[in-house]
Amino acid sequence: RTSKQNEEIENRRQSRIIEETKGTGNVHEAIKKFTDTNFLKISAWILLYKQKVMETHFLRGITSKIQQH
Structure with missing residues (x-):
């Protein structure tokens, strides 16, 4: 994978973590779920x-x- 692809994947992952955290209020669980x-x-x-x-x-x-x- 290129660094650009890795960056896009990481950005999507971070977006998912943010959305999950908004839903549950638990950032640590969200990070675990998507990492x-x-x-x-x-x-x-x-x-x-x-x-x-x-x-x-x-x-x-x-x-x-x-x-x-």
Whole structure:
């Protein structure tokens, strides 16, 4: 799947969670109902990876600025 497809799937999932929560008033149950645990693990891993990449770029940026002075 492409990142665009993943984004669309995630948006639909979040919409379902919101609708379910409006109906029941229980956000935790709604999240459980529309969340695959493997999906959660993958999402957490992707977020962690993105964070590491951002930190690396940030550090490189700082390092190159320091070296220029």
